[in-house]
Amino acid sequence: MKRLLSIVLWFVISVAGAAALGAIALHRGERINATWFVLAAGCCYLVAYRFYSAFIAAHILALDDSRATPAERFDDGRDFVPTNKWVLLGHHFAAIAGPGPLVGPTLAAQFGYLPGTLWLIAGSVLGGCVQDFVILFCSIRRDGKSLGQMAREEVGRWGGFLAQLAILAIMVILLAVIALVVVNALKSSPWATFTLAMTIPIALLMGIYLRYWRVGRVLEASLFGFALVLFVVVAGQWVADSPSWARVFSLGGTTLAGAIIVYGFAASALPVWLLLAPRDYLSAFIKVGAILALAGGILLVRPDVQMPALTRFIDGTGPVFAGKIFPFCFITIACGAVSGFHSLVSSGTTPKMILREGHARLIGYGAMLMESFVGVMAMVAACSMPPGVYFAINSPAAIVGSTAEAASVTITAWGFPLLPGTMHELARSVGEQTLLNRAGGAPSLAVGMAQIFSSTIGGPRLMSIWYHFAIMFEALFILTVLDAGTRVGRFMIQDLSGHFWKPFGRTGWMPGILLSSGLIVGLWGYFLYQGVLDPLGGINSLWPLFGIANQLLAAVALVVATTILMKMGRWRWLWVTLAPMAALVAVTMTAAWQKIFSADPRLGFLSYASSLAAQIASGAVPAAKIAQTQRLIFNQRLDATVTAVLALMILALLADALRHWYALIVHRREPLLHESPYVATQWADGD
Amino acid sequence: MRRAEKLPTGMQRNPSSHFVFRVSIVAISRLAGAAWQSLREWSGDAAYDRYLLIAGTRPGAAPLSRSDFYVEHLQRRYSRPSRCC
Incomplete structure (x- = not known):
């Protein structure tokens, strides 16, 4: 009877999911309600978790709860800490969910809601979740080793070296692009700039409280920090209303970029307890709270999605970023579908805290499903505003003009009606001077979130507060990723340089700290600065670079996973990791090729550089702007070089993996697994 | 009653x-x-309590103070990728 009920239940869930997916895929013309998105995603995730992850757990990985995990064997109360599976799910989710699943889908909404939504669902259940789950399992079986160590041991020296290089590359480009998102969100916005600036003294205060007053009482400190953050969100309005204070906090792109670079350096060089850790505590609470609030808001308000299923920009002429759906939708949405960066967390802290092997399914596969759902919510929030407004916020001035009137003419001509008054009214309602040309996804997501929140609590009166709360929430955890990433980048540079000069490798040596912090900040700061100067908005160049770097790391992780499955003798099921890996390589290589060699100057780095050079040669560039244009040409060629290096790394990795796999297939090499030996658990079943 | x-x-x-x-x-x-x-x-918030439970069962070195543990814990936590994109 129980079995029959279960069959009926899963049949109903599957049919409901298929029907909802069909509804959003086939719906044309009229608006569609967001409930269909939630239903489609929710049912697909449930079915994927119940069947696909169970199949991987049982048939491929053969998870064994009788085997002691590293957390049990090495329990030291520091790194190796056996943790309740629900608590660890929260930990893991908080670690993997950053700005990516919010920003990527918002940018990809320029193709319409359909491509991004389908990729978020299919990419996560067949690719991203599989990667996170399998890498977590592999790391558990290897005493919590990192991806780089596993690549070195299981694939070869090349694999390990490429993994290290890919991590550093992704770190630099990721930090630059997310900093650019913050710059574009804060540009000429005294309210948002004041609010975010005030989170720094709040974090310092929390840091001192946690270090000297009530040591380690994270909950207390986070609670008062959160109260202070809410206060400064409201106080930002007073700053914006005061002409003298508003002038102080109205900053341009280059000034903001400079401020963020200085902040990144300080966060990396200062003691971790003073600024980085307290900001991270605060950010984690606000992040989880705001995501839950957004989910609740969407379910309560059930907004209509106004963006069409497909827009005219599927032909590659999109104003937010250039390029067709294939490959650019798959590059733009990395986090939320497949993100290589997750493999670092899955082979970092989490495997050292897992209580049972069986929990890897919930934590590895389940947490990624949750992140994918965050991406679907971001897509709903972006698509629930009028498409004309979406394009006005996200398009650069070089394409739609810098006034509401010019933008209205251009965007209406694209088939998305927009009155100039609409943008003025919207900016006024959220307490901003203008919302035009805010490429980067954060402001449009904040508008979408504010509309959903204000429909739930406060009505239009609170629209401006909700908007700035949403901007603060996004910018706060972007800066947390920025300072944590800069610090890790600093350690990587010190580690690398320590081989050549020993004192430099000592993480406590002050000249080494300052020099390596300066180096990593200089690297991402350069890309940030060039993004701010780019007349096409910077996101057009940098976000695809970030996507390529991130998917490169995912390819590294899936190569490691496939190699380990081969050595485990799971030849029949290799497609589980091989298929997403092949898809990612195809996507990444196509995107890299087009970004370098496309004849369209908006898409190809080299053709853009050539068109700028031609403009200088023909005398079309005023003498005062020649130096700036030459810098742009250099930057485009640099971006082309970076993309080429990333593509070559993928090819080199593939060649090395194929050589290794061939040796395994023809039995030239013994399938030697580097798993730690079996040790039976000492814990009872209920532990 | x-x-x-x-x-x-x-x-x-x-x-x-x-x-x-x-x-x-x-x-x-x-x-x-x-x-x-x-x-x-x-x-x-409970990290130090958890550490004391384990440190108490280990003979030899005295456990770290709450303050030392807090600083050391943060140093280790933020020296590897702990936050994703």
């Missing part, structure tokens, strides 16, 4: 409903306690 007799007719609690009430209160307080403990563990 004496309190139940003082209540007006129709509002008197019989022993079984009193038992259900007490069981519910105990269950709710246990649930709230577990949720609180989970929140403490998730946020890192």
Whole structure:
């Protein structure tokens, strides 16, 4: 009877999911309600978790709860800490969910809601979740080793070296692009700039409280920090209303970029307890709270999605970023579908805290499903505003003009009606001077979130507060990723340089700290600065670079996973990791090729550089702007070089993996697994 | 039982409903306690308590003070990728 009920239940869930997916895929013309998105995603995730992850757990990985995990064997109360599976799910989710699943889908909404939504669902259940789950399992079986160590041991020296290089590359480009998102969100916005600036003294205060007053009482400190953050969100309005204070906090792109670079350096060089850790505590609470609030808001308000299923920009002429759906939708949405960066967390802290092997399914596969759902919510929030407004916020001035009137003419001509008054009214309602040309996804997501929140609590009166709360929430955890990433980048540079000069490798040596912090900040700061100067908005160049770097790391992780499955003798099921890996390589290589060699100057780095050079040669560039244009040409060629290096790394990795796999297939090499030996658990079943 | 007799007719609690009430209160307080403990563990608030439990079972070196543990814990945590994109 129980079995029959279960069959009926899963049949109903599957049919409901298929029907909802069909509804959003086939719906044309009229608006569609967001409930269909939630239903489609929710049912697909449930079915994927119940069947696909169970199949991987049982048939491929053969998870064994009788085997002691590293957390049990090495329990030291520091790194190796056996943790309740629900608590660890929260930990893991908080670690993997950053700005990516919010920003990527918002940018990809320029193709319409359909491509991004389908990729978020299919990419996560067949690719991203599989990667996170399998890498977590592999790391558990290897005493919590990192991806780089596993690549070195299981694939070869090349694999390990490429993994290290890919991590550093992704770190630099990721930090630059997310900093650019913050710059574009804060540009000429005294309210948002004041609010975010005030989170720094709040974090310092929390840091001192946690270090000297009530040591380690994270909950207390986070609670008062959160109260202070809410206060400064409201106080930002007073700053914006005061002409003298508003002038102080109205900053341009280059000034903001400079401020963020200085902040990144300080966060990396200062003691971790003073600024980085307290900001991270605060950010984690606000992040989880705001995501839950957004989910609740969407379910309560059930907004209509106004963006069409497909827009005219599927032909590659999109104003937010250039390029067709294939490959650019798959590059733009990395986090939320497949993100290589997750493999670092899955082979970092989490495997050292897992209580049972069986929990890897919930934590590895389940947490990624949750992140994918965050991406679907971001897509709903972006698509629930009028498409004309979406394009006005996200398009650069070089394409739609810098006034509401010019933008209205251009965007209406694209088939998305927009009155100039609409943008003025919207900016006024959220307490901003203008919302035009805010490429980067954060402001449009904040508008979408504010509309959903204000429909739930406060009505239009609170629209401006909700908007700035949403901007603060996004910018706060972007800066947390920025300072944590800069610090890790600093350690990587010190580690690398320590081989050549020993004192430099000592993480406590002050000249080494300052020099390596300066180096990593200089690297991402350069890309940030060039993004701010780019007349096409910077996101057009940098976000695809970030996507390529991130998917490169995912390819590294899936190569490691496939190699380990081969050595485990799971030849029949290799497609589980091989298929997403092949898809990612195809996507990444196509995107890299087009970004370098496309004849369209908006898409190809080299053709853009050539068109700028031609403009200088023909005398079309005023003498005062020649130096700036030459810098742009250099930057485009640099971006082309970076993309080429990333593509070559993928090819080199593939060649090395194929050589290794061939040796395994023809039995030239013994399938030697580097798993730690079996040790039976000492814990009872209920532990 | 004496309190139940003082209540007006129709509002008197019989022993079984009193038992259900007490069981519910105990269950709710246990649930709230577990949720609180989970929140403490998730946020890192309980990290030092957890460390002391383990350090107490190890002979030899004295456990770190709360302050030393806090700084060391953060140094380790933020020296590897801990936050994703």
